[in-house]
Amino acid sequence: QVPELEKATVRIQQPERVLGIIRAIKEQGMNKLQVISDFDMTLSRFGCNGRRCPTSHNILDNSRVISEDGKKKLKDLLHHYYPIEIDPNRTLEEKRPLMLAPVWGGLKHESLRLAPRCELGGGGTMLCNGHVCSRDGFNEMFDQLHKYNVPLFIFSAGVGDILEEIIRQANVFYSNVNVVSNYMDFDDNGVLRRFKGPLIHTYNKNNSVLQGTEYFQQLSTRTSIILLGDSMGDLTMADGVPSVENILKIGFLNDKVEERRGKYLDAYDIVLESDETLDVVNGILRYILIKT
Numbered sequence: 001q002v003p004e005l006e007k008a009t010v011r012i013q014q015p016e017r018v019l020g021i022i023r024a025i026k027e028q029g030m031n032k033l034q035v036i037s038d039f040d041m042t043l044s045r046f047g048c049n050g051r052r053c054p055t056s057h058n059i060l061d062n063s064r065v066i067s068e069d070g071k072k073k074l075k076d077l078l079h080h081y082y083p084i085e086i087d088p089n090r091t092l093e094e095k096r097p098l099m100l101a102p103v104w105g106g107l108k109h110e111s112l113r114l115a116p117r118c119e120l121g122g123g124g125t126m127l128c129n130g131h132v133c134s135r136d137g138f139n140e141m142f143d144q145l146h147k148y149n150v151p152l153f154i155f156s157a158g159v160g161d162i163l164e165e166i167i168r169q170a171n172v173f174y175s176n177v178n179v180v181s182n183y184m185d186f187d188d189n190g191v192l193r194r195f196k197g198p199l200i201h202t203y204n205k206n207n208s209v210l211q212g213t214e215y216f217q218q219l220s221t222r223t224s225i226i227l228l229g230d231s232m233g234d235l236t237m238a239d240g241v242p243s244v245e246n247i248l249k250i251g252f253l254n255d256k257v258e259e260r261r262g263k264y265l266d267a268y269d270i271v272l273e274s275d276e277t278l279d280v281v282n283g284i285l286r287y288i289l290i291k292t
Contacts, residue, residue: 003283005284009275012271013265018270026288032245034219034225034226034241035152035225036153037227037228038154038228039156042229043278046252046254046255047254047276088260135278136276136278138172141278142172144286148289155180157181157200160182163181180210183195183197202233202234223243227247227248229252235267250270250272250280
């Protein structure tokens with residue numbers, strides 16, 4: 001019924017349980033469904049032609065908005081924090097305080113203050129220079145969800161201005177798409193000052209940063225969830241949903257596959273290993289949304 005699940009990139013620890021969840025979501029119907037997704041390295045590619053694809057942060061870091069001194073600091077941050085983020089030997093509880101360290105927010109914001117002037121709305125310019133690669137099937141997924149009026153909630157620790165521009169340039173920023181991310185704050189002269197609000201990072205993507213938005217409360221009848229992520233931190237993205245009847249967690253395992261496979265299989269219902277497409281997601285959506 002979902003032939004894409006036979007792809008060589010697919011790993012499932014409990015196949016019968018997963019098929020049961022998919023059938024249950026279909027039986028509940030499209031009016032009960034919502035999709036909650038990460039963006040960088042989930043909806044966008046991890047790599048292309050043997051090279052790493054930029055994330056929304058990379059586009060900002062490599063743009064003219066950031067000074068050379070700022071770029072160096074941001075590169076140092078990446079080398080310090082990325083190994084913590086993907087370390088399979090540390091628990092979420094051990095990682096969270098390390099990722100919340102004041103140096104992260106302080107250095108990030110200080111790097112931005114060192115930036116030269118840029119025009120308001122610079123995200124579009126940065127995008128053109130940044131060559132973000134969306135996964136194959138990106139437009140199809142957005143089109144399917146829009147056609148059947150299924151809400152898509154994108155919960156990203158990236159740069160919201162940039163990822164929104166990526167979606168706009170793909171002509172798929174539909175009314176059913178809602179984004180929560182880190183947004184840039186410009187002054188009246190178009191100078192980038194800081195990020196607005198509390199910093200969203202990989203390990204605080206949960207209801208704590210959604211307080212006051214009431215987004216999930218407004219979708220309280222949407223009790224079937226498809227969750228898409230590429231890290232352990234993404235598993236908490238649906239924590240704010242008031243009532244969950246069925247949840248299918250699909251994880252993209254992009255890096256250090258052999259080392260991290262076991263933990264991903266324990267945490268996600270479906271694991272996609274080095275798969276740069278949304279074929280499996282779209283196949284499941286077709287099965288659920290198209291009446292037979």
